[in-house]
Amino acid sequence: MSSKHMIEAKNLTKHFERKIALSSLSFTIKQGELVALIGPSGAGKTTLLNAIARMVPLSSGELLLDGQPLSAYKNGKILAKKIGVIRQQFDLIGPLAVIHNVLAGKLSEWGTVKSLFSLLVPQEKELAIKALERVGLHGKAFEITSTLSGGEQQRVAMARLMVQKPEVILADEPVASLDPARADDILAMLTKIVTEEEQTLITSLHSVEYARKYFTRIISLKNGEIFFDLPTENVTDDLLAELYQLKSGDKV
Numbered sequence: 139m140s141s142k143h144m145i146e147a148k149n150l151t152k153h154f155e156r157k158i159a160l161s162s163l164s165f166t167i168k169q170g171e172l173v174a175l176i177g178p179s180g181a182g183k184t185t186l187l188n189a190i191a192r193m194v195p196l197s198s199g200e201l202l203l204d205g206q207p208l209s210a211y212k213n214g215k216i217l218a219k220k221i222g223v224i225r226q227q228f229d230l231i232g233p234l235a236v237i238h239n240v241l242a243g244k245l246s247e248w249g250t251v252k253s254l255f256s257l258l259v260p261q262e263k264e265l266a267i268k269a270l271e272r273v274g275l276h277g278k279a280f281e282i283t284s285t286l287s288g289g290e291q292q293r294v295a296m297a298r299l300m301v302q303k304p305e306v307i308l309a310d311e312p313v314a315s316l317d318p319a320r321a322d323d324i325l326a327m328l329t330k331i332v333t334e335e336e337q338t339l340i341t342s343l344h345s346v347e348y349a350r351k352y353f354t355r356i357i358s359l360k361n362g363e364i365f366f367d368l369p370t371e372n373v374t375d376d377l378l379a380e381l382y383q384l385k386s387g388d389k390v
Contacts, residue, residue, distance in 0.1 A: 140169035150199035174349035177359035183342035218246035222304035232284030240266040243302035269297035289320035309341040
């Protein structure tokens with residue numbers, strides 16, 4: 139893992155009307171880290187990811203991305219090379235062929251004419267097909283995306299990120315809609331690819347089991363604040379019980 143700081147958060151605060159979604163969060167994430175965000179529903183996990191993705195403005199505080207203020211990334215093409223997002227809903231266009239959804243990872247680089255032409259004749263086709271093969275979707279390039287299973291669609295979203303090649307991947311509950319077997323497959327594949335590409339991964343999860351199995355660091359949020367920030371091996375059952383306010387005998 140590199141010593142380079144990819145994300146530096148300094149006293150991040152976010153208010154939604156009278157609700158405090160994030161309260162004075164400070165942390166640093168290095169290049170190559172696999173970080174899981176956990177915590178009760180409404181703890182601020184999605185808000186934090188959206189703030190890092192510059193989709194939600196902060197009320198106060200500062201976010202640095204690769205040493206530069208997030209506000210400095212005014213060029214969408216440059217920001218797309220820094221940050222990619224994958225969500226529970228996959229963010230795919232169902233009626234399009236799989237290859238077009240994968241090549242959407244290139245839209246920030248292409249001009250309007252090339253993007254439109256690619257809908258007729260896919261541009262950089264080999265790049266997309268290679269990404270699909272890497273996520274186990276060999277031969278699926280020209281199938282209609284909506285006909286694929288949920289697990290296959292999430293793999294399409296992963297292939298799109300591979301084409302985009304961002305330095306940081308933000309995954310917001312990427313396996314929440316999948317059954318346990320498919321969720322395991324997706325997280326195993328995602329963390330493997332990210333590690334091979336030396337990317338940084340920050341993922342919000344409901345499942346503590348998955349956080350412990352696939353991630354090297356766990357940041358827990360509770361009521362918009364950091365409850366603990368530890369290497370995975372140091373996260374105890376007692377800490378988790380306190381985080382989720384579990385009673386004796388309950389499971390996370």
